[in-house]
Amino acid sequence: MKKRIVGFHLDEEQHWVAELECGHNQHVRHNPPWTIRPWVITEEGRDRALGHELNCKKCDVGAPPDQSDLD
Numbered sequence: 001m002k003k004r005i006v007g008f009h010l011d012e013e014q015h016w017v018a019e020l021e022c023g024h025n026q027h028v029r030h031n032p033p034w035t036i037r038p039w040v041i042t043e044e045g046r047d048r049a050l051g052h053e054l055n056c057k058k059c060d061v062g063a064p065p066d067q068s069d070l071d
Helices: 043-049
Strands: 002-010 016-020 025-027 053-055
Touching: 002 043
Parallel strands: none
Antiparallel strands: 002 016, 002 053, 016 025
């Protein structure tokens, strides 16, 4: 199910995590050659990604919203 990106945070290993409108989180790593997401490594790139949609597999299976360490 497609859900919009509403924010980002770093996890405990300093990897970027997208916060989705549904309350789920999804890692958005730039890890060539497997995952090419150079936009995630700059603040400007992450800002441009706000509002873009990612496929939320947690929504597909009806998972509850993720708990946030930021709350």
